[in-house]
Amino acid sequence: MESLLIEILKGFGVSAVSVVMVLGLLMLSKEALISRLTKSIEHEYAVKLEDFKFQLEAKKKAELVAKLLAHWIRFPEDQEELNRMALECFLWLPDKIASDLSDLLAHNREHEVSIRSVIISIRQLLNNGNKEYMNLKDYEVILFTNQSKELQYNHLLNSLGLNLQP
Structure with missing residues (x-):
């Protein structure tokens, strides 16, 4: 998936640095989303437990x-x-x-x-x-x-x- 994204971005004339930055942002966004979902679920179950x-x-x-x-x-x-x-x-x-x-x-x-x-x-x-x-x-x-x-x-x-x- 990532190599396909790199090839697409290179096809538009985007530099390798830009590609790395975009991939980094995507990974950070993914981690932030997972973290947010995890905390939301933990909170929901904590409320139910109380x-x-x-x-x-x-x-x-x-x-x-x-x-x-x-x-x-x-x-x-x-x-x-x-x-x-x-x-x-x-x-x-x-x-x-x-x-x-x-x-x-x-x-x-x-x-x-x-x-x-x-x-x-x-x-x-x-x-x-x-x-x-x-x-x-x-x-x-x-x-x-x-x-x-x-x-x-x-x-x-x-x-x-x-x-x-x-």
């Missing part, structure tokens, strides 16, 4: 809120662990969700804030407001309670034909 790390950390923090709420529902005797988890959550949650969580744990605004509404808010936060994660309703978040155990037991009895209810 986004992945952020998502992973956010998921861990959301799991902490879920553990806190699951522990809180059990009305534990030992409040130390509950306090530790709550304080860790308050360190990173946005103000609105932290305020809702505080009201929930303190039994304030019970008709406005629930475990389900806090979970849905965190779910939306984790997914950056993605519309696919905006439609889940409070009643669609399942919580298991003693009442659900009783319902499950009654359902089992009914499925076996042993309906013991009057």
Whole structure:
């Protein structure tokens, strides 16, 4: 390729020095282009890696809120662990969700804030407001309670034909 270029340039009466300079410029341009592409790709993957790390950390923090709420529902005797988890959550949650969580744990605004509404808010936060994660309703978040155990037991009895209810 280079010898063909030299022959073409010589055919136009271009000196050997000019040919060498043109070839040098072409090689430098090629190296600059490769370097630019390499750096661009490295940057793109670095951004993706940081986004992945952020998502992973956010998921861990959301799991902490879920553990806190699951522990809180059990009305534990030992409040130390509950306090530790709550304080860790308050360190990173946005103000609105932290305020809702505080009201929930303190039994304030019970008709406005629930475990389900806090979970849905965190779910939306984790997914950056993605519309696919905006439609889940409070009643669609399942919580298991003693009442659900009783319902499950009654359902089992009914499925076996042993309906013991009057």
